[in-house]
Amino acid sequence: MASDELFLEVETMMFVIAELHAFNFMQDGECAGMSKDLTFDDCSAFGSISWAAKRLGMSKDQFLRKRDNLESEGFPKRDPLTNYYHKADVDAWIDHRRRIPDALTDAISGIKPRTEVDLDAI
Template identity: 50%
Template structure:
């Protein structure tokens, strides 16, 4: 018999091991086997009281592992634009 995993609800602050595994793109078995190694690398441990992993901590851990930042567009206020004609070259 399958029990619905309420941690997949977008309002749930904590995720089950199954939620964490799917978030990492891995199988539940892989995650359970590799969790100690992940935790040695800073991956969040389960909350001792709740018994689940805080989703925001998982997302923060993933964010710290990123190698390429999001594209940031610099905006110049209209009054600060250069009057130089760069097309004259």
């Protein structure tokens, strides 16, 4: 085989390997040849299944396996018009499940306004 032919064959193989690598490369729900999941953007009010899974700290497969149980515990269902999760609803569900409230909230709720006077104490 001539050196020019060998060089062309190696160059072609390197191109094919680079293309395969680019196609298989995954990053934040984005894969070459597929559009990026725009629901991960901060300005999006709605989130995809991948977004909801990530918000709960799960893989997409884990989320799909647990979705029925989550929904039975009040996790919001997807919006029928957009077929996405409303991010505020998901966050409200997460906040509602908190077991320990913020210390500042408790401290503020125990403070009486200064204008209140206990006339019975006089």
